[in-house]
Amino acid sequence: MLSLFHRKIFFITFLNVTNYILRNQSSPSHHFLERTKHKATMSLLSFSRSITSRASTTFRGVASNYSVIGFVSSTNSSNNSAKSNHSFNPINIRTLSTDKEFNEGKPTLKYASMLTKSWASMSNEQILHFAHMDVPEACRECIIRDVMMVDQIEYDEAKKIFDEIAAANREGMSIYAFPFKVGFTSALIAGWVSFPLVFHEQTMTWFNHHFVTAELPPPEDMETWLEIGSASWGWMEPVLGQISFFLLCMQFARAQIQNLGIRPYFNWQKKKRADALVKRYPMYNPLFLKMYSECDRLSGPHTFDK
Numbered sequence: 001m002l003s004l005f006h007r008k009i010f011f012i013t014f015l016n017v018t019n020y021i022l023r024n025q026s027s028p029s030h031h032f033l034e035r036t037k038h039k040a041t042m043s044l045l046s047f048s049r050s051i052t053s054r055a056s057t058t059f060r061g062v063a064s065n066y067s068v069i070g071f072v073s074s075t076n077s078s079n080n081s082a083k084s085n086h087s088f089n090p091i092n093i094r095t096l097s098t099d100k101e102f103n104e105g106k107p108t109l110k111y112a113s114m115l116t117k118s119w120a121s122m123s124n125e126q127i128l129h130f131a132h133m134d135v136p137e138a139c140r141e142c143i144i145r146d147v148m149m150v151d152q153i154e155y156d157e158a159k160k161i162f163d164e165i166a167a168a169n170r171e172g173m174s175i176y177a178f179p180f181k182v183g184f185t186s187a188l189i190a191g192w193v194s195f196p197l198v199f200h201e202q203t204m205t206w207f208n209h210h211f212v213t214a215e216l217p218p219p220e221d222m223e224t225w226l227e228i229g230s231a232s233w234g235w236m237e238p239v240l241g242q243i244s245f246f247l248l249c250m251q252f253a254r255a256q257i258q259n260l261g262i263r264p265y266f267n268w269q270k271k272k273r274a275d276a277l278v279k280r281y282p283m284y285n286p287l288f289l290k291m292y293s294e295c296d297r298l299s300g301p302h303t304f305d306k
Contacts, residue, residue: 139292176269177298204232
């Protein structure tokens, strides 16, 4: 009596042999076998992960007798354990093959010529995999294919509708980005202005006359930029010191908020934009619309390949 593990091996081998026969046929049977082979391979992977390392070694020896080209990389790496649970990539698996796709661990010319070179030529499974990783090109492709299915139109026409959706998502983006731009501009200006306020004689004298009214040292004690800095430091030190301490406290608080996974304003504006886009296009898949809206940048739209 064969074990469950060996029965899975024989089953996948049978599917690959049958699939090789139907490979040049665009028949429903061919596509059904492709899906069945994928599910069986995933089941085999889950089963093999649950066995001991000794059984895994045995599997590699048994699999080689049934033309298994490769197996997944080892899960003993500490780096892999730090990844999230959904980071499994089925591309790492080389399933059963009978037409020599790999020769001595290297791809053949025939297999290399099948390389996917554009997002439009990727399978639905690949597109969904990258879309859940917040890749803008994959999120865009999900919307285009959803538009094709809903409106029953071809790819090029669906791209035009996506351009309208992308433009609608950009509406009001400058308002949401305004607080970030104000903070960036203020910090940049304040940082550069602090130099002349401390070390430039005319700027320091003007600031003292209008805002401080302190008694300045005699001219012979302000002949160099360091002496000017020493004279202005009496009133600049409390300001710069207090601002520095305040920013240090805010930076520490921000780090703790990020450790808690909280980004109040940023997450709020992303959700608001995504909900508005879903409400505007209720006929299309809300998940695809939200994924694209949330991965769109505040600074400017993404540039996609034509």
